[in-house]
Amino acid sequence: MKKNKAKKSSKMNGLPWILPAFIFVVGIIYYSIFYTFDLSTLNWNGLDPIQTKVGISNYTKVFSDWVFWKAITNTIVYFIVTFLVQNFLGFIFAAILHTKVKLATLHKCLIFIPTILAPATMAPVFRLLFSPQGLLQDIFNVFHLGITVDWLSKSNSALIILMMIAVWQFTGMSFILYYAAMSQIDKEMLEASHLDGAGNIRTLFNMVLPNCKGTIISLAMLGIIGALKTFDIPYLVTTGGPNHATEFLGTYIYRQGIRQSHLGYAAAISVVLLVLAICGALLINRMNKGEES
DSSP: OHHHHHHHHHHHHHHHHHHHHHHHIIIIIIHHHHHHHHHTTEEOOSSOSOOEEOTTHHHHHHHTOHHHHHHHHHHHHHHHHHHHHHHHHHHHHHHHHTSOOTTHHHHHHHHHHHHHSOHHHHHHHHHHHTSTTSHHHHHHHHTTOOOOOOGGGSHHHHHHHHHHHHHHHHHHHHHHHHHHHHHTSOHHHHHHHHHTTOOHHHHIIIIIGGGGHHHHHHHHHHHHHHHHTOOHHHHHHTTTOSTTTTOOHHHHHHIIIIISOOHHHHHHHHHHHHHHHHHHHHHHHHHHHHHHO
């Protein structure tokens, strides 16, 4: 009896510590989700006191909106390209820096620094860099290459520039996770691989890479969620243009809700975005469990 009372008292003693976080999560985050869902059933500009109930018409409008599907396409392309390139570079950088490299700490810092830079700080730099009057254009003019840097104003190249920026910024995150995963691999296993005649490349991809599977799954989950909620770089560099070529769900929600005052329609897109993020995370998690089983 005394042991049971002691257990109950220890549980009760921990409750006040988690109560503020519990109230914050339930009272603000989940309330906001349900409020957004309720808002998605309205035709409202956010200011007019009259709110018109329209049911699911905002959702039917979403799925017939070509800009929405363009944003989905951009998100899929953005995720696939950035995920593959970031993971490849992060894995290779981590493998190189696990060897005897001079100034290894400096290299680690140089790779990871872009990850901690604020997008609002770097976006003007990239706009200037890829401007027809920018530094890159000046370099091409010096060497008389005859190249005009107007890539951000072209539909077929603007998205590529954004993906290059994303790879530059977030490869450091992939690198640091792969580096940590490789630090946990048993060195005796790698030595045994070399004794069996396996070269460095074969050991890297046949022994090291399979042991980083958990990191790959985690990065895939983060990549899906990150691609779905991408907003800052596309909005600050291209504002979703030209002709919606770099439109993402985040920029489209902002455009509809804030700039065009279609608050109910923006809320409907937000709900769809939430559902897609949850489905993506569950899919990756299920794939991971399937691999383990």
